[in-house]
Amino acid sequence: MPTISIKRDALFEALGRTYADDEFQKICFEFGLELDEVTTEKQMITKEQGDNVKLAADASEEIIYRIDVPANRYDLLCLEGLVQGLLIFQNKKPVPKYEAIKPASGKLQELIVKSDTKLVRPYAVAAILRNIKFTKAIYDSFIDLQDKLHQNICRKRSLVAIGTHDLDTVEGPFFFDAKPPKDIKFIPLNQDKEFDGEGIMQLYANHAQLKQYLPIIKNFPVYPVIYDSNGIVLSLPPIINGNHSKITLHTRNIFIECTATDLTKAKIVLDTLVCMFSIYCESPFTVEYCQVKYPDGKLYLYPELRYREETVRVSKINNLIGTTVNADDAAALLSKMCLESKVVKNGKELKVTVPPLRHDVIHACDIYEDVAIAYGYNKIERKVPPTMTIAQQFPLNKVSDLLREPIAQAGFTEALTFSLCSRDDVSTKLGRKIEEIPAVHVSNPKTLEFQMWF
Structure with a gap:
């Protein structure tokens, strides 16, 4: 979590x-x-x-x-x-309506995917946030969300890598290609010297954050790269963006590209990012389409921002949750969870609209769960289950329970410890030298309490 x-x-x-x-x-x-x-x-x-x-x-x-x-x-x-x-x-704000639109000029920005990308990272999606206004806090939140997505659904950039660029510093159409490392040359983000692909790997080999992403592409004969019509490199996914197109507080138009090994995850990431920050655009909750052209000639418009409808029965909601809500109340509860609902078929069913920011709703069961959350788990009446089951204790637990009491009676104290501990716990606090203790040390421990396995 x-x-x-x-x-x-x-x-x-x-x-x-x-x-x-x-x-x-x-x-x-x-x-x-x-x-x-x-x-x-x-x-x-x-x-x-x-x-x-x-x-x-x-x-x-x-x-x-x-x-x-x-x-x-x-x-x-x-x-x-x-x-x-x-x-x-809290019913203090209506559910927003997200919309993907074409530019006023009618000319879409295009991302052209080359055939060699299938060797390393075959998918790409893109979108544009127009006339956005950044403050320091909004900018930090924008960067932080990308990091959270990278660590979560993107699986540390192995499935999806996000690149965000100042659109006014580059010129479309954009190209997503895969080239030999020596043929990729650009100035990485926040650097002042040009490096090729191999140089990038050496530069970030010991970098605290970026070194973990190098193995994703390091052993491939070609590296993925995105560049504009003038050959300016925007990013080397999933490692680093180029310094030329970096976003600042003065950026007004953002070009967002997501390269991926999983197209579905890429769509979810793009939808999430644009839905969250389109609120700061001059026209809130609107995003500009980008056209992505694949090697087979097929054209796709992103972001999809797809709304879909699900139909659920009110009787099933009540049976599964253990409530007695009517159709109108169930619809109101779902609306509180960003799932706008309408009562249909004389109050027997609900037609639920799932917005593009709720990609977690993949089945009717997810809708039932949201009704339960909005209703309040503590308000659901506790009942004895109508079905009876036969169970037995796990043999290992049974042996543990049989041994636990006589061992305790013999004067021993049972202790359940973490697998990891701090260095001080097994050295300084015990009057021993850490060098003399045979243990596995964690190279980058998250906290002082979990530094080694002993």
């Missing part, structure tokens, strides 16, 4: 009111989320890297909410999506 870090004051400002920590925790629970921790940036750095870190001295003391989000709710991975979801849930 992903955890997002949101600045409390920015969150409350966007929600239009302030909450006590317990009050907000209750709202999160009702919405199907969990407020995991109330902390600060300084506390987070200290927890992960210890007290003797220079970063902690300059870190902010601003309150941060760490919120656990369901792994398939990609629309809740940023401040914009979380605020929108909560406001709709």
Whole structure:
């Protein structure tokens, strides 16, 4: 389950009111989320890297909410999506209508996919956000959402890699090709020197964040690359973007490209990104189409932003959840979850509209679950199941239970420990030298508590 870090004051400002920590925790629970921790940036750095870190001295003391989000709710991975979801849930905001449009000139930007890409990364989708307005906070959120998507649905860029570019610094049509590493030359993001593909691999071989992505393409004879009509390289997916087209606070038009080994995941990522940040466009909730041309000559328009309809029976909702809601109430509950619904067939069924930002809804069961969340799990009456089953204890657990009591009576204390522990736990605190302890050390531990396996 992903955890997002949101600045409390920015969150409350966007929600239009302030909450006590317990009050907000209750709202999160009702919405199907969990407020995991109330902390600060300084506390987070200290927890992960210890007290003797220079970063902690300059870190902010601003309150941060760490919120656990369901792994398939990609629309809740940023401040914009979380605020929108909560406001709709509280009936303070209508469900937005997303729309993909063609440019006023009628001429679409085009991304042409070359045949050699099938050797390494065969799919690509693209879109344009026009007349967007960035602030520092919006810019940071835009970058952070990309990182969250990369770590989640993109599976650390192995399935999908996102590239975002200042459209006004490049010129279409754009080309997605695969070339030998020595034939790819450009200045990487935030660098001032040109490198070829092999040089890029050497440059980032020890980079804290990017080194993990190098093996995705390193052993291929060709590397994927996106460039414009003038030959300017936009990105070397899934490693790094080019410095020429980098986005700044002054960027007004954004060209978004997603290259992938999984086309379905690429569509979801693109839909999520444009739905969340089209709110800042001059014409909110509108996105400009891009035309993608594949080697076989087929043309596709992205983003799809597809709405679809599902029909569910009210009686089945009540039977599965254990409620007695009528059709109108069920429709209202679903609308709170961004699933606009209409009552049909004399109140026996609901026609549910699934928007493009709810890619987690893939079956009627997901709709039933959203009714349960909006209704409130704590409000559902507890009942004895109407069916009876025969079960038996797992043999290993049975043996453990039989041994546990006599061993405890013999004076022993049972302890359940983590597989990983800190270096201090097995060395300094025991008066031993860490070099003398046979153990497996984690090269980049996430926190001080989990540094080695002993």
